[in-house]
Amino acid sequence: MLDAALELFTAHGFEGTSLQDIADRLGVTKAAVYYHFHTKDELLRALVEPAFAEVSALVAEGEERPASSRRAGVVEVGRYVDYLLRHRRFAVWLARDAAAMTRDVVVQQATEIRERTEAMLVGADADALSRIWAAATLQALAGGLIAAPADAPDEWLREELTELGAHLLAGYRKAARRREA
């Protein structure tokens, strides 16, 4: 059921998908959907929660490691790519339907997680340039994931996306060094 909703949200967006659409896809009525999720926002929350919990734990792990050991950020990128691949369809949806994350039920959590994820890549007290590279890296990974053929094996994707992310972080450090000079 969450699966059907996710599929429709990906195609038409959260606002562009009605509970009727979801019910039709499942071959049931709207009322049946409302039995499981009392409101549409509750469905959104249920869809978002497991993925958010996972990335939150991922970032928390990174926050506990000493800054020196994660300066390169390559380990973090690898873990993040793994997370993207585990929640592939979810990530594809979110990257292209940011408006859904402005809903009251999820906006706080979403903002906090995005900020912490960016901080994991470029540090907590980042300046404008760092934030740009961090955001660009996250968007690039999502963009690559979206463009990948649906039948692309996870192993291959993991390798390519990790390289892509690591390459961007290397570029960021180069730009930061240039700025310091």
Add this chain to the structure above:
Amino acid sequence: MLDAALELFTAHGFEGTSLQDIADRLGVTKAAVYYHFHTKDELLRALVEPAFAEVSALVAEGEERPASSRRAGVVEVGRYVDYLLRHRRFAVWLARDAAAMTRDVVVQQATEIRERTEAMLVGADADALSRIWAAATLQALAGGLIAAPADAPDEWLREELTELGAHLLAGYRKAARRREA
């Protein structure tokens, strides 16, 4: 008026913004909005058209240049960044509201332009890996633009985003060479 619509679309998405919302923002009634745009889709088209025409011309220019002279793609990235900066708020909206581009009035144009823009970066007959890097580059530029402070001067942004895009294209060529070996 298009300005007010664009602002609301950026915040809540095309589907999440009603004509009432737009009318309220302008301090007029829905009917007044309908005088200028007979349907909501017509408003969408009017919002999209100038930017699409511009990027289409940009890509067409690139298509006329011999492939050898644009193999590096740096010139193309620079021109694309200029385009993003000229339509900054529009680009921020589109990057995060893909559902709007699935509307019948714009879906064909949008798909064609996205494909031609990616082809400009990595060639017309691109394999899966090339398409991933091309999509990642475009998404990264949009992501960087979104993360930039609203008061960041265009000159500075142009420089940083161009470097970001060029860095990604360099990474793509590196990955392509590795794959050939």
Add this chain to the structure above:
DNA sequence: GTCTATAATGCGATAGAC
């Protein structure tokens, strides 16, 4: 757990006065 039926609201869109 799913159904039918319906309430309540908001939506895109139109008609006609000013």
Add this chain to the structure above:
DNA sequence: GTCTATCGCATTATAGAC
């Protein structure tokens, strides 16, 4: 060019039978 008023319809959500 903007208004008031309204239509028809889809939407979220609820009530109650099975």
